Amino acid sequence: MEPVFRYRLATRLARKLRAQGHPLPLPALGEALGLRGPVEPVLKPLLDGRFFLAEGVGLWEWRYPFPHPGESLVFLDLETTGLAPGLHEVIELALVRLEGNRRVAFQSLVRPEHPPSPFIQRLTGIRAEELEGAPCLEEVLERAYPLLQGATLVLHNAPFDLGFLRPALEAMGWRLEGPVVDSIPLARRAMRGLKRYGLDALSQVLELPQRREHRALDDVERTLAVVYEVYYMLTSGSPRPLRDLGR
Structure with a gap:
């Protein structure tokens, strides 16, 4: 099969x-x-x-919960004007923090210095005029950063998001102190033999609803849904923190 x-x-x-x-x-x-x-x-x-x-x-x-007792998880995603940190900019940030039974969601558009291309506007559904009144990245990070504290950060294709997030935080004098888990290697270990491990491909395998636009909060929810399934595939009755699985 x-x-x-x-x-x-x-x-x-x-x-x-x-x-x-x-x-x-x-x-x-x-x-x-x-x-x-x-x-x-x-x-x-x-x-x-x-x-x-x-x-x-x-x-x-x-029989056992997700997240593992005592571990806080933050699922985060960025939408950007392109693929190159330093050249392109963040236009949306979203996250969901899970801590026991507590769930906190955060989402904000981000005003870039240069408007996104027509391609990015079509891809995300975020129009340039919507971004004109949005807060700058520093303001958004000031609100989001406290939610990252004391948590394991979970990203789909972590190097991409970290390439934008880490320099922006460091420019403000802040650092990501907690562990980082990339959901792609976890999915590769849990579901061997697939040809693709992008978020759309995994959404199809796990029969998640199709998305029409790339939006940060929707991608956060998709990543969370994927990691939930993968967590139980990999723990298989032996619960442990997600940060340990991500090593």
């Missing part, structure tokens, strides 16, 4: 179990996929680290 198809089917099993809220026997899960005949040879190979198999099939997320 192709890896993409296998992980899609496994995710449908997880979604079915979440909807039920309790373990189900293999035949009931087979019905959820529309399978006929013996289902065990088909379903058992789909049970990745998210699942436990006892009298029925259940989810490890029911």
Whole structure:
């Protein structure tokens, strides 16, 4: 079975179990996929680290939480006018901080010195006139920086965002002190054999809603959804902090 198809089917099993809220026997899960005949040879190979198999099939997320107790996570994403830090600029910053049962979201447009190209405006849906009244990057970071304190920072393709974020913080006399986890290597370890590990590709594999525009908060939510699945795939009943998985 192709890896993409296998992980899609496994995710449908997880979604079915979440909807039920309790373990189900293999035949009931087979019905959820529309399978006929013996289902065990088909379903058992789909049970990745998210699942436990006892009298029925259940989810490890029911037995231990995400994030790991005592670890705060900040999922962050930037939209920019291009790919080159120092040449291009940030036009949007968004983050979600998870700390126990507490969730804090932050999002802001950022006023660049030069307006984004028509291509970037089409890609993001952010119009140049919207940015004219937005705060500058320093103002946005003043509000966002406290939310980064004491947390593991989670980014999809971390070198890109850090290339913009670190110099901007250092120019203000601040540093990123906490661990940084890149969700791409985690996804590669959890879902081996895929051809692509970009956010759109992983969203398709995990059957997340399609996006029409690249916006920072939407990408944060997608990264969070991907990492949630990947976390349980990799911990497989042995919970530990995400920062340890990212090493």
